[in-house]
Amino acid sequence: MSRDRCDLVLPCRDEGPALAGLLPRIPESYAVIVVDNGSQDDTAQVARDLGARVVTEDQPGYGAAVHAGLEAATGEYVAFMDGDGSFDPADLAALLDDVREGRADLAVGRRRPTSRGVWPWHARAGNALVVAWLRRRIGMPAHDIAPMRVSRRQALLDLGVRDRAFGYPVELMQRAVGAGWRFSERDVAYHPRAAGTRSKVSGSLVGSARAARDFARVLR
Numbered sequence: 001m002s003r004d005r006c007d008l009v010l011p012c013r014d015e016g017p018a019l020a021g022l023l024p025r026i027p028e029s030y031a032v033i034v035v036d037n038g039s040q041d042d043t044a045q046v047a048r049d050l051g052a053r054v055v056t057e058d059q060p061g062y063g064a065a066v067h068a069g070l071e072a073a074t075g076e077y078v079a080f081m082d083g084d085g086s087f088d089p090a091d092l093a094a095l096l097d098d099v100r101e102g103r104a105d106l107a108v109g110r111r112r113p114t115s116r117g118v119w120p121w122h123a124r125a126g127n128a129l130v131v132a133w134l135r136r137r138i139g140m141p142a143h144d145i146a147p148m149r150v151s152r153r154q155a156l157l158d159l160g161v162r163d164r165a166f167g168y169p170v171e172l173m174q175r176a177v178g179a180g181w182r183f184s185e186r187d188v189a190y191h192p193r194a195a196g197t198r199s200k201v202s203g204s205l206v207g208s209a210r211a212a213r214d215f216a217r218v219l220r
Helices: 016-027 043-049 062-072 089-100 121-138 153-159 167-180 205-216
Strands: 002-012 032-035 053-056 076-078 105-114 151-153 183-190
Touching: 002 016, 002 043, 002 062, 002 089, 002 153, 016 043, 016 089, 032 062, 043 053, 053 062, 062 153, 062 167, 062 205, 076 089, 076 153, 089 151, 089 183, 121 167, 151 153, 153 167
Parallel strands: 002 032, 002 076, 032 053, 105 183
Antiparallel strands: 076 151, 105 151
16 A cells, blocks of 8 residues: 555546546646446546546445445545535645644535536525534534545545445445544535436436435434
8 A cells, every 4th residue: 555645536427528628637646446337328438548546336316326435445544525516626735734634534525606507496495404413413513515625545444334325425424423533524516407418316316315314324
């Protein structure tokens, strides 16, 4: 294991058009792992052509893809963000510095939409409800459910997050608070998704409802 390297895990399903624009913008200091979670497009081929390592995860679900990437990573540090082009990889640097320099065990991003309509009302409302519950019930210090995050790889494995669906980030936050992890939170730009892709959560009321169901299942 490289003690100083950070692997960047991108869980993806049908994100070929987004990866074509995103991967060239990721600094070379990150070892990129694209987890292909049942794509029907050219996600895997685009990733390979642009130098990313591709891991295939047949079990559907955000948590399944994230965990597969975590297990495949070999660096001391591991970062996660969506592969749909909605985040700027430059925002990872400050989060990684917080963990590397010992200011936090888990550094997370707080989404700040760059334009109207980027974050649909139904997705934003659901996120706000979950965050309010976590802040009130367990004292979670963050204001978002870590759509972009950095931690030490082994510490995250040891945390033992079990959810393999959309409830993964909620369970992660709960377990991290329960384990006494130190948090840092920084604003990150939230951009429109890349053309030719569609969100599995915020792209429809059905997707948001499915995510809300998964969130509710792991809340405790």
